[in-house]
Amino acid sequence: MAVQSEPVRVQSPKRAAGDALNSGRPFAGPSLLSRSAPYLLLLPAILATLALLGWPLVKTFELSFQNLNKRQLILHLTEWNGFANYTDQLTSSEFWHTTGRTIAFTAVNVVLIMGGGTLVGLLLNRLGKKMRILLQAALMLAWAMPIVAAATVFSWLFDSRFGVVNWVLDQLGWHDMADYNWYSSQTGTFFVIVLLIVWQSIPFVAFNMYAGLTTIPAELYEAARMDGAGAWRIFRWVVFPSLKPFFLSTTFLEIIWVFKSFAQILAVNAGGPQGLTQTLPFYAYIQGTGNQHYGIGATIAVLTILMLVVLMAYYFRIILKQEDEL
Amino acid sequence: MKRQLIAAVGVAAMVVGVAACGSSAKSGGSTGAAKYDGKTVTAWLMSGSAPQAWQDGVKADFESQYPGAKLNIQIQKWDGIGAKVTTGLSDNSVDVLEVGNTQTTGYAATGGLLDLTSSKADLGGNDWAANLNASSVLDGKQYAAPWYFTNRVVIYNKALWTKAGITGTPKTLDEFYGDLDKLKATAGVSQAMYMPGQEWYTYFGLLAGIGGQIAKQTGSTWAGNLESPEAKTAFQTFQKLQSYSNAPKDKDEATPEQTTVFAKGDVGAMIGLGWEAPAPADMPTSNVGFFALPGTTADKPSGVFLGGSNLAIAQDTKNPDLAKGLLKIMMSDKYEGQMAATGLVPNKTSLDSLATTPFAQAAIPASANGATTPNTPNWSNVENTPNPIKDFLAAVLQGADYDATAKKYDATMTQLLGQKQ
Incomplete structure (x- = not known):
């Protein structure tokens, strides 16, 4: 923000x-x-x-209720066209394809971020001081890296001819991968984008998780261990209930951040190949700024906001319910 | 204070001008100075278009012909230019502007460009080459003046060709394929030709050269035409040429810049523009040769995509007379000749002889067989990222079925070409 x-x-x-x-x-x-x-x-x-x-x-x-293209902008015309932009989008198969793709993309990212972030957070809590500071510094660097710089580095790492990733895979024996083009397929491109986003998002979750863990009194763990609980059961019955508000708020924050991620998609492969990695914010950009159909771009943006509002309503409901309980 | 100084200088210049040649001034005496005093004409030129000497000359000529008036030349970047031109035309921040030839009709249709039909003859328009002027005309009206054009030729590494035992340049496509085969078998050649799969300009040229159209017009609607037999034939040639390259099939000539690849010295040839030839520091000029991509028969080279720029005047300009005066200077044989001398195709065939660089000698004969993109206001929608033609080429080169893919991308093109204005 x-x-x-x-x-x-x-x-x-x-x-x-x-x-x-x-x-x-x-x-x-x-x-x-x-x-x-x-x-x-x-x-x-x-x-x-x-x-x-x-x-x-x-x-x-x-x-979003106007027909606003370069003509209207140059001639200073205002052409209201009611819900035409909305009906156009809501009946467009491309819009729904993109929406479905965005939801799946968000789900995959958030699951990986929350899973990975939680594990790193637990690790931070268990490490000795020196290693913890080292890990925290590494996380901080990943988090502080500007998105466009990170995306550029990633697109070079995965370059088909000069990329380190292909070179390593080749050295390890996967010789098919020597000239593999990650950007020629939807899965390959998404793999790179997801890896980039997850890598940059894990630090936030891990730091919050670690901060939360320090508030759990050591006696609780001891008591659980006395009762014969293993690592998983301690997590399930001690850590998770104590940190439930943390998991909720972080998950929702990550959903919002991933849902609206734009720079990564633009910088890695510009929505390619063949537009198969376009998500809603990118689609709005292409329609609005790229093709100079500003009205349509605004409509897609409003629809995106509405989707997020519905998600957020659910989140606030849970939060309010919890506060009532407290 | 400053204003007075400018006025004084303007009057002085005027007096000198009048004294030097009594009758040449367009508007007589001190009234002329007052008329142009403090007026500024803003011109947008694209980066890399006009040499500095051209800009300086135009500025000097303009300011002496219109005493008191100033010319402010601003250089714009191509990246994101569409939105910038829209803003410039909307808020009146530009008077004379360079518009890419594939975007001109789009802006003409917005009503943002001044109708120049009545000034065409005065600008020298009666001598403009018809195929170069096509993109400046919409519905019979002249909305811009054709400025310069260029087209792609084969740029080749002479040392490698000699090493491969090739003497002379090919006259037909089959001879060219033969040469590329020889290059492929030569030690020290990493690839016979560098040609990325999304280099759609070459595909467009091949298609235009055999009389095909990338999009066809029925009545007032345009539709994608990749399904046509001509488009398929042109694609087969394109695919054959591309098969001599290790370049990525899903990238265009700008990623990586093909000129940097060619400059390494182990690539036999590439298809590119004059400025893409390696700088003398990277490869000696004597080692770089140019020839037009040959056609199926020796009498005619393959078709080419005519890229280039037009100059237009903003509809809302506060100084239409000054803007037209500036355009006339820019269009004069003197300055058009300077553009030709840098190796570009000028708007009049009578100036072709001024284009004497080795690149221009290869490019100009091919330009006669060149075509510009379809003359419809929505064409720029197709060229905006994601360009469906590029995606189409990448998909089919990577093994997708031609007919099914062509059908899919024809639908995309039809939709883009039919979008509401």
């Missing part, structure tokens, strides 16, 4: 002294200013969100 509000440092020395008396509690005193302080503090963040996210969103929604 690109929106970050400026840290707000307010309060003149005089006021700070007054507040100290109230020891930070939201007090129902006479001052209007102190009562509205929380809202004032929230204001910059809300304004930034509205300006940078809300307004473009409203515009995108508006555009």
Whole structure:
């Protein structure tokens, strides 16, 4: 998320002294200013969100009901065409193919990320100090690497003639792989993209997992072990229940991030071969910016947002239910 | 202050101009200076198009012919140019612009380009070669002026050809195949020819050369035409040529840049544009030869894709007269001749003789047998990534069935060509 509000440092020395008396509690005193302080503090963040996210969103929604191509843009025409863009997309087999592909792509990535991230998190918890710092540094580097740089490196690693991967496979005895073209098939290209995304996403899950694990008291493990539980049962009955909120929120965050991943798909093989690795955000880009059908691009974007909203609604339902239980 | 200074310089230049040749000034005396004073014409040229000397010359001539007016030449990159031109035409930030010939009708149809029909004769349009002017015309109206063209030829490594025992250049495709076979059998040759499978320009040229069309028009609708027998015949030639290459079948000539592959010195030949010939630092000029891709018979080379650029004026320009004046200077034989001298095909055949580089001598005879892309506003949809022709070539070269694949991509092309404006 690109929106970050400026840290707000307010309060003149005089006021700070007054507040100290109230020891930070939201007090129902006479001052209007102190009562509205929380809202004032929230204001910059809300304004930034509205300006940078809300307004473009409203515009995108508006555009999705227009026939807006380069002609309309150049001549400054506004051509409303009702739900035509929506009916076109919802009856287009290409749109549904792309949607199905995006869902499958997201599922595969998220399962691998959550699985791999959890295992690395558990490993971090068990390692000695030196090795842990080493592993954390490695994870940090993978996470900090700019996406386009990472994608470029990956596309070179998997290059058919000069790539290290093919060279290694050849040396290991798979001589068929010496000149294998990973980008000539849908599975090959997806393999590279998925590997790239999983590699860059595991650190986030692993760090959160490790942070969560440090909050579980050692006695719980001991008690479980006394009862004769093995590694799997400890995970299932001690770790998982304690960290359920973590698993939920991380999974949903990863779903959103993977669903909307774009740069990786563009940089690795530009949606190829034959458009077989296009996902919804990429499809919206091709239709909107590439072909200059901005209305259609906006429609696909709105439909993508709707899908994510449905997913998120489910997530918030679970979160709210949990908070009720607590 | 600055404004006054500019005005003063403008008046001074005007006075000198008037003094030097009393009657040459278009608009007399100080009123002329006031007329153009402070006006700026912005021209967008694409990177790599016009040599610096050409730009400097045009600027000097323009500013002396229209005292007080300024010419601001901005160089644009090809990557993502479509959206940029749309924005430029929309917010009035450009007056005269270079438009790729395959994109011109698309922009003409948007209403963003000024109708130049009445100025055509004044710009020298009566002498423009018909096949080069085709892309500037939509529904009988002239929306741009053809600027320069170029087409691909075979670029070959003379040392390797000599080593393979080949004397002279081939006159027919069969002779060319024979030469490539010899090259293949020569030590030190990694591949007889470098030709990636998505190099669709060569395929387009082969198809145009045998009288075929990549898309056909019925009434007002266009449809993909890869299923036609001509398209299949052209593909067979393309496939045969490609079989002499180890280049990837699913990449185009830009990934990797084929010129870097050829410059290594172990590749017999490639099909490319003049600027793709290796720089003298990479390979001595004397070692690089050019010939037009031969045809099935010796009397006619294979067809070629005519790439190139037109110059157009924005419909919303604030200074249409200045923009037309600039266009006239750019179109003059003086500057068109300078383009020809760099090895490009000029818009008038009378200037062809100025194109004397070895590349141009091979390219110009083939350009007579060249064609531009179908003249429909939606054509640029096809060339946008993902270009269905490229995907089609890659798929069939990698073993997909021709007829079924052609049918699939014809449907894609038909859909792209029929999209709403």
